[in-house]
Amino acid sequence: MRSLLCSILLLGLPALAIADPRKDWDDFRAGITQYASGPTGMYAIQDVAVVDPGEAVHLAAARAPADIRWAEQAGGKDRVSVSYENGRALLRGPGFAEVDLLKAKDQQQTLANGLIVRGTVYEKSIKAWLYNPKLPAQRFKSLSFFPYDPKGVVAATFTRKSAPVGVSHLDSRNHTGLMYWVGDVELPLHGKTYKLRAFNKEKDWTKINHVLLFFTDKTSKKTTYGGGRSLETHFPAGQPPSAMTLNLNMLYSFLCAHSEYYNCPINLTTFVDTELKYGEMYPPQLK
Known part of the structure; x- marks a missing residue:
């Protein structure tokens, strides 16, 4: 389970059509915890x-x-x-x-x-x-998550860009990175509809098989990581659907919440003006 943020390793386990969102959430928590505590985690x-x-x-x-x-x-x-x-x-x-x-x-x-x-x-x-491989035993205790909430499974719409737009961004290690704005996701949350830019590292639609959303919200710096959290959803390469089901219970912290060695985007997030009490909470402090 590797990913982006950072040049980073994608950790979610999202799906285009979520048959069992509670099981997906259980698998997500188990997977990210195993990765955090593993010999190359x-x-x-x-x-x-x-x-x-x-x-x-x-x-x-x-x-x-x-x-x-x-x-x-x-x-x-x-x-x-x-x-x-x-x-x-x-x-x-x-x-x-x-x-x-x-x-x-x-x-x-x-x-x-x-x-x-x-x-x-x-x-x-x-x-x-x-x-x-000996470090996790010294550093890692556990990860924290909000309780599963079925209200976090939401129907969203996706509008793709015919030609993805390159967006230069600064990351947490003061490097300049490049991601591609591939479209927009609109999703209803707590009585309001929010529009978020969707990103990918690829610019060729024949290779794009998922989109990434980067959030900050009213839990940021309080009960969740202040730098932001990410959500991803997958689909067959080159075939993004206009309707997506997003499981916000699988929001995960930018990997910089766990290690300074990752390169996390710091200016690609969208602020959502509500509390997203879903997914990963603020991580335990590294020693």
């Missing part, structure tokens, strides 16, 4: 580096695996490195053959010291993620 991130084409990062020497971080300076021949060469994220190091992380299983490789390196595409660069 939100609470296992030890470091991350953005690697531009032709560049490389190296794992600096340290006394213990928990102290290892990425460094730009070259290490010795026994150091682990990730370079971005001709569209490949090449992991090199002692004890294993050269690996293109983008083609590896789960895009990752476990090192001899137990740390895990993963590569993902980020804009025109790649991200080299370093995970320590």
Whole structure:
């Protein structure tokens, strides 16, 4: 379960037609909790580096695996490195053959010291993620959610843009990102209809199979993450419906609520002038 916000990993489990929204909510909570506490989840991130084409990062020497971080300076021949060469994220190091992380299983490789390196595409660069599977036991306690509310399952309408519009945005790590405004969603909430921009990372409709909505509301900074929450809904690629059923019980916090290493959009949210007491609540504080 990977996603966007951040260049981020999409965590919802939405559906075009929701046959059992309560079960979807149960699956959503179980999935996001499992991801948060997993060996390559939100609470296992030890470091991350953005690697531009032709560049490389190296794992600096340290006394213990928990102290290892990425460094730009070259290490010795026994150091682990990730370079971005001709569209490949090449992991090199002692004890294993050269690996293109983008083609590896789960895009990752476990090192001899137990740390895990993963590569993902980020804009025109790649991200080299370093995970320590021991960290969740130290950091993660639980996630909090509002109780399931059937009123959070709402019928909405979608108006697609024939040509998605690129929107440049600043993210939480002070990088400039690009998303595409693919249409608008109108949904009734508490006696009022709201219009929200829908986004996707793709601009080609033949590849677009979901839309993303970014919310802030009157719970933000109180009982939910102040930076915003996200909701996604999926459909067959290139075939967005004009009518959508949205399960607001599956709103999830921007991933920056859980780790500073994510790149979360900070100016794509729509403020909804009501309390959305659905989905993920404010996360526990990291130690």
